[in-house]
Amino acid sequence: MNGKRQVARGGSGDARVHPETLARIERAMGALGTAAIAAMDERLPWFRKMSAENRSWLGLVAQAGIAAFADWIRHPERTRPAATEVFGTAPRELARAVSLQHAVEMVRVIIDVVEDQVDTLAAPGAEAELHEAVLIYAREIAFSAAQVYARTAEARGAWDARLEALVVDSLVRGEGAESLNSWASALNWSSSPVTVIVGTVDGDDDELRAAARRARFDLIAGVQGGRLIVVLGGTSDPMAAAEKLSGLFGGGPLVVGPTVRELQSASGSARAALAGLRAAPAWPEAPRPVGSDELLPERALDGDADAVRILVAQVYEPLLAGGPALLDTLTAYLEQGSSLEASARMLFVHPNTVRYRLKRVTELTGYTVSEGRDGFTVWTAIILGRLAGRRG
Numbered sequence: 001m002n003g004k005r006q007v008a009r010g011g012s013g014d015a016r017v018h019p020e021t022l023a024r025i026e027r028a029m030g031a032l033g034t035a036a037i038a039a040m041d042e043r044l045p046w047f048r049k050m051s052a053e054n055r056s057w058l059g060l061v062a063q064a065g066i067a068a069f070a071d072w073i074r075h076p077e078r079t080r081p082a083a084t085e086v087f088g089t090a091p092r093e094l095a096r097a098v099s100l101q102h103a104v105e106m107v108r109v110i111i112d113v114v115e116d117q118v119d120t121l122a123a124p125g126a127e128a129e130l131h132e133a134v135l136i137y138a139r140e141i142a143f144s145a146a147q148v149y150a151r152t153a154e155a156r157g158a159w160d161a162r163l164e165a166l167v168v169d170s171l172v173r174g175e176g177a178e179s180l181n182s183w184a185s186a187l188n189w190s191s192s193p194v195t196v197i198v199g200t201v202d203g204d205d206d207e208l209r210a211a212a213r214r215a216r217f218d219l220i221a222g223v224q225g226g227r228l229i230v231v232l233g234g235t236s237d238p239m240a241a242a243e244k245l246s247g248l249f250g251g252g253p254l255v256v257g258p259t260v261r262e263l264q265s266a267s268g269s270a271r272a273a274l275a276g277l278r279a280a281p282a283w284p285e286a287p288r289p290v291g292s293d294e295l296l297p298e299r300a301l302d303g304d305a306d307a308v309r310i311l312v313a314q315v316y317e318p319l320l321a322g323g324p325a326l327l328d329t330l331t332a333y334l335e336q337g338s339s340l341e342a343s344a345r346m347l348f349v350h351p352n353t354v355r356y357r358l359k360r361v362t363e364l365t366g367y368t369v370s371e372g373r374d375g376f377t378v379w380t381a382i383i384l385g386r387l388a389g390r391r392g
Contacts, residue, residue, distance in 0.1 A: 016073040016133050020123035025070050028121060033063035036113045043109055046102055058106065065110050069137050104142055111138040167263075168222030168229050171196065171270040189263055191218040191233025196257040196269040197242050197289070198277045200250030201228045208248040215244055226250075227277065231266060242289040253280035254289040268306075275304040297380040308384050315378055316385025318364040327382070329357040330369065334379050338370055 025032075037059045040047045047055065114121070115134055122130040201223055208230070212219035218233035228249055235241045242256045255276035257269030272292040279298035280286055286295070299307035319327050329347060333354060336342035344351040358369060365381075367374040 017129050018123040018126040021121060021126050021130055022070070022074060024121045024123070025073070028117070029063075029066050029070060032066045032113060032117065033059075035117075036062040036066065036110045039109050039113050040106060044102075044105060047106075062106070062110055065107065065141065066114070068141075069114065069134075072137060073133050107138065107141055164220045165222045167220050168224070168231065168270075171231065171267045172224065172229065172274065174267040174271065189218065189220070189233065192262050193236065193259045194231060194233045194261070194263050194266045194269065195235070195238035195241075195259045196266055196273045197230040197232055197238070197245070197254065198257070198270075198273040199228055199246075199254040199289075200252050201226055202248065202250035208245060211245055211248055215241065217241055227274075229270065229274075231263065231270075233263070239289060239291065246289055253277055253286065255280060255292050255295065256289050257292045272299075272306060275299045275302070275307065278302060279304065297377050300380060300384055308388075311377070311381035312385045312388050315365045315367065315381035316388075319361065319378075319382070320385065322360060322364055326357055326360060326364075329354055330361055330378070331382065333358060333369065334375060338375060 040058070040062065047058065050058070111134060115131070118127055118130050118134070208221060208228075209219055212232070217235055220231040220233075222229050230245070232238060232241055238256050238259055242254060246254050253276075255273045257266075257271075257273035257276070260266050260269050269292075276290070276292035276295040276299060279295050279302040280290065282298040282301070283290075283295065292299070293310075296307045296311055300311055319330065329343065329349075332346050333340070333343040336346060340351045340354050343354045347354070361378070362368050365378060367378050369375040369378050
C-alpha cells in the first residue's frame with residue numbers, strides 16, 4: 001500500500017489514519033490547541049467579549065476537542081466521538097453563555113485550524129485520508145454538540161418548570177420573599193412591573209409561553225387544579241397583554257390582578273386575581289379580561305376581606321369625610337333610582353344641588369354613580385362601611 005492506510009469506518013484493527021500521522025498529531029496537540037484559541041480570538045467577536053473565566057473554559061474545550069480527535073482516530077471501533085470528552089470539560093453554566101450556534105462556530109474554527117495543518121501533520125502520501133477523517137470528525141462532533149445542547153435544554157426546561165411551579169405556589173400562599181428572591185434569581189427574572197393573570201386551563205402552556213416571548217413579555221406560569229396562574233412582567237399595560245393572551249386560556253372568566261412593582265410583591269396581585277376568579281360568576285356580563293378591582297363588589301359579597309377593606313377605605317370613608325349632606329344626598333339618589341328630581345324633592349333642595357354633590361362624589365371616589373355599575377359599587381361600599389362602623 002506504499003506506506004499508505006485507508007480510512008477505516010469502524011473496522012476492528014485498522015487505524016483511521018497512518019500511524020505516523022497519528023504520532024504527528026499527538027506531538028502537535030499543544031500547538032494546535034494554542035492555534036485554535038488564537039483563531040477563535042481573531043475570528044469570533046462574541047469570544048473576545050466574554051469574561052476571562054469563560055474564555056478560559058472555552059480554551060479548555062478547544063484543547064479537549066483536539067485531544068478527542070486524536071483519541072477518535074486512534075480507536076476506529078468508535079463510530080462517533082464522545083461528546084462528553086469535549087463539552088463535558090466546561091461547567092453546565094457555560095451553556096447559558098454560549099449558544100448552540102456559537103458552539104458550532106467554535107467547532108468550525110477548531111476544524112479549520114487542523115485542516116490548515118494537514119500537510120504538516122499527515123504522513124507523506126496520507127494527506128487525503130487525514131482530510132477525510134477531519135471531515136467525518138467535524139460532522140460527528142457537530143451532531144454531538146447539538147445532542148449535548150438538546151439534553152441541557154430539556155433538563156433546564158424541566159428545572160425551570162419546577163421553579164416556576166414553586167414561585168406560583170409561593171405567591172398563592174402569600175409566603176415570604178426570601179425564597180422568591182432565590183427562585184427569581186435562578187430563573188433570571190428581573191422584570192418590572194409585575195401582574196398576575198388567572199383563568200382556566202386549556203391544554204399545554206407551551207403555546208402561551210411562545211406567545212409571551214413573541215410579544216416580548218416575561219412570563220412565569222403554573223397550573224393549580226383547573227386554574228392557570230400567569231405572572232406577567234415587563235408590560236405597562238397588563239390588560240392589553242392579557243387580551244393578547246386570552247385565547248390561550250380556557251373558557252370562562254379571565255381576571256387580571258393589580259400591577260405591583262416587583263415579583264416579591266406579587267402575592268397581593270395573585271390573591272386579588274384569584275378572589276376575582278371565584279367571584280366572577282356573579283357578573284356574567286363582565287368583560288374578558290376583567291380587572292380584579294372591577295370585581296370589588298362581587299369579591300366583597302363573596303367574603304373577600306381585601307375587597308371589603310378597599311371599598312370601605314377608598315369609597316365609604318372619603319364619602320363620610322365629605323360630610324353628612326354628601327352621604328345623605330348619595331343615598332337618596334341611589335334609593336330613588338338615580339333620579340335627580342326625585343332626590344331633590346326628597347331632600348328639599350334644588351336638582352342642581354344634587355348634581356353638584358354627585359360631582360363631588362365622583363371627585364372623592366372616582367366612581368360616577370349615574371352609571372349603573374359604578375352606582376352598584378358605591379352602594380355596596382356604603383353598606384359595607386355602615387356594617388364596619390357598627391362593629392366598631
